[in-house]
Amino acid sequence: MHPWISSLMGGVMIGLSAVWLMAALGRIAGISGIASGLLTGAGDRDWRIAFLIGVVAAPWLLSLLRGESFIGAPVVSWPWMVAAGLLVGFGTRLGGGCTSGHGVCGVARLSRRSLLATALFVAAAMATVFVIRHLLGGLGT
Amino acid sequence: MKMVTALLAGLLFGLGLSLAGMTDPAVVLGFLDVAGAWNPRLLFVMAGAVLTTAIGYRWVWRGSRPWFDDSFRVPDATRIDPRLVFGALLFGVGWGVAGYCPGPAFASLSGGYSSVFVLVASMALGWWLGARVPARSA
Numbered sequence: 001m002h003p004w005i006s007s008l009m010g011g012v013m014i015g016l017s018a019v020w021l022m023a024a025l026g027r028i029a030g031i032s033g034i035a036s037g038l039l040t041g042a043g044d045r046d047w048r049i050a051f052l053i054g055v056v057a058a059p060w061l062l063s064l065l066r067g068e069s070f071i072g073a074p075v076v077s078w079p080w081m082v083a084a085g086l087l088v089g090f091g092t093r094l095g096g097g098c099t100s101g102h103g104v105c106g107v108a109r110l111s112r113r114s115l116l117a118t119a120l121f122v123a124a125a126m127a128t129v130f131v132i133r134h135l136l137g138g139l140g141t
Numbered sequence: 142m143k144m145v146t147a148l149l150a151g152l153l154f155g156l157g158l159s160l161a162g163m164t165d166p167a168v169v170l171g172f173l174d175v176a177g178a179w180n181p182r183l184l185f186v187m188a189g190a191v192l193t194t195a196i197g198y199r200w201v202w203r204g205s206r207p208w209f210d211d212s213f214r215v216p217d218a219t220r221i222d223p224r225l226v227f228g229a230l231l232f233g234v235g236w237g238v239a240g241y242c243p244g245p246a247f248a249s250l251s252g253g254y255s256s257v258f259v260l261v262a263s264m265a266l267g268w269w270l271g272a273r274v275p276a277r278s279a
Contacts, residue, residue, distance in 0.1 A: 003162060003182055004181070004182060004185050005185075006160050006161070006162070007160070007161045007162055007182040007183070007185035007186045007189070008185040008186070008188065008189045009157075009160055009161075009189065010156075010157045010158065010159065010160035010161025010162070010163070010186055010189070011157065011161055011185060011186035011187060011188060011189025011190040011191075011193070012157070012189040012190070012193045013153055013154075013156055013157030013160065013161075014153075014154055014157035014158065014161065014186070014189070014190040014193075015157075015189060015190040015191070015192065015193025015194040015197060016153055016157075016193055016197070017150045017151075017153035017154040017157060018150075018154075018190070018193075018194045018197070018198075019193065019194060019197030019198060019200075019201060020146070020149065020150045020153065021146075021147070021150040022197070022198060022201045022202075022207065022213065023197075023201045023204075023207060023208060024143075024146035024147075024150070024207055024208050024209055025143060025146065025147065025207055025208075025209055025210050026206065026207030026210045026211075026212055026213040026214050027207075027210075027214055028214070028215065028216070029150065029154065031154075031242075031243040031244040031247065032243045032268070035243065035247070035265075035268070036265075036268035036271075036272065039265060039268050039269050039272070040268075040269075040272045046143065046144055046147075047143050047144060047146075047147035048147075050143075050144045050145075050147040050148040050151065051147040051148065051150055051151035051154075052151060052247060053148060053151060054147070054148045054149065054150065054151020054152035054153070054154065054155055055151045055152075055154050055155040055158070055244065055247045055248050056151075056155065056247050056248065056250050056251060057151075057152065057155065057251070058151070058152045058153070058154070058155025058156040058158075058159065058248065059155055059156075059158070059159045059164055059248050059249070059251055059252070060251035061152075062156060062159050063251070069252060070159040070160070070162075070164050070165065071159075071164045071165070071248075071249045071251065071252030071253075071254075072164060072165025072166055072167050072168065072249075072252075073166075073252075073254060074166060074239065074240075074254050074256050074257060074260075075166050075167060075170065075239070075240060076238065076239050077256075078256050078259055080238055080239060081239055081256045081257075081259050081260040081263070082259060082260070082263045083235070083238060083263075084235045084236075084238040084239035084241065084260060084263070085235070085239075085241075085246075085259065085260040085261065085262065085263025085264040085266075085267060086235070086263045086264070086266060086267045086270075087231050087232065087234050087235025087238070087267065088232055088235035088236060088241065088242065088243060088246070088260075088264050088267060089235075089243075089263065089264035089265060089266060089267020089268045089269075089270070089271060090228075090231060090267035090268070090270050090271040091227075091228045091229065091230070091231030091232030091233070091234075091235060091267070091271070092228065092232045092243060092267075092268070092271070093228070093267065093268045093270075093271025093272055094224050094225075094227060094228030094231065094271045094274060095224065095225050095226075095227070095228020095229040095231075095232055096216070096218075096224070096225060096228065098232060098242050098243045098244070099236075099242040099243070099244065100154075100242075100243070100244050102229070103187065103191075104187070104190045104191055104194055105194060105198075106216075107187075107191050108190075108191050108192075108194035108195040108198060109195070109198060109215070111216070111219075112219055112221065113216075113218060113219065113220075113221060113225055116221060116225065116226075116229070117225055117228075117229040118229075120226060120229035120230055120233060121229045121230070121232045121233035121236065122173075122233065123233065124229070124230045124231075124232075124233025124234050124236075124237065125173045125233040125234070125236040125237035126173050126174075126175050126237065127233075127237070128173075128233065128234045128236075128237025128238060129170055129173040129174045129175075129237045130174070130175070130176055132237070132238070133174055133176075133177060134176050134177070139238075
């Protein structure tokens with residue numbers, strides 16, 4: 001299958017998951033909101049944990065069925081993974097969402113906040129990659 | 142039933158991320174590298190996900206309430222504040238450094254790369270810290 005077709009299908013499945021979660025539980029399918037709610041004492045842990053188990057398990061089940069993994073190797077070293085994780089966590093909590101909550105669910109409902117957040121995080125990520133790859137010549141591995 | 146539906150939604154989400162190429166940071170960084178060998182796959186992911194969600198939400202919201210809860214919990218904030226702007230920018234920088242946003246970070250845990258666990262743990266610490274920023278600062 002052409003990678004573009006498989007990406008389109010993957011996107012449709014992510015959308016169906018978001019619609020399903022809204023229809024069943026009335027919730028936005030935002031990963032950072034669902035997961036960070038576990039750390040900040042939201043009183044409804046069960047569905048959050050069940051959802052995350054699904055997200056973690058699906059790629060593993062797929063690799064069992066297909067005999068090949070879709071999970072690629074990290075491209076930066078441990079210290080950069082720590083820095084990236086901290087920035088992604090802190091930023092998504094402060095900004096109230098990530099690629100799924102703002103980028104998919106928020107953009108789909110044409111939320112002003114989500115449209116702006118999505119434009120900003122995509123632009124910041126592109127600028128970061130530009131600096132790392134084309135000005136610094138990479139971070140090393 | 143709530144648990145089962147949430148689990149199914151998560152499985153579908155994780156499967157979608159895998160097929161989309163989002164669990165491979167090389168694909169994600171390839172999309173973000175507009176000045177290099179640009180890889181457009183994420184555009185197809187976004188188009189498929191946003192259109193499906195936009196159509197599906199309209200259909201779901203014709204009902205008065207979700208199947209297993211009392212009301213739809215949709216954010217109603219409209220104000221653009223510094224938290225949103227700085228948060229989105231910081232998140233973007235982190236995404237550009239390693240190529241992982243939160244969903245793919247979780248979906249990549251079973252790949253056997255220990256540094257993905259390190260990234261998810263750091264992300265959780267970031268969430269904890271972010272929740273401690275007072276509402277009126279930042």
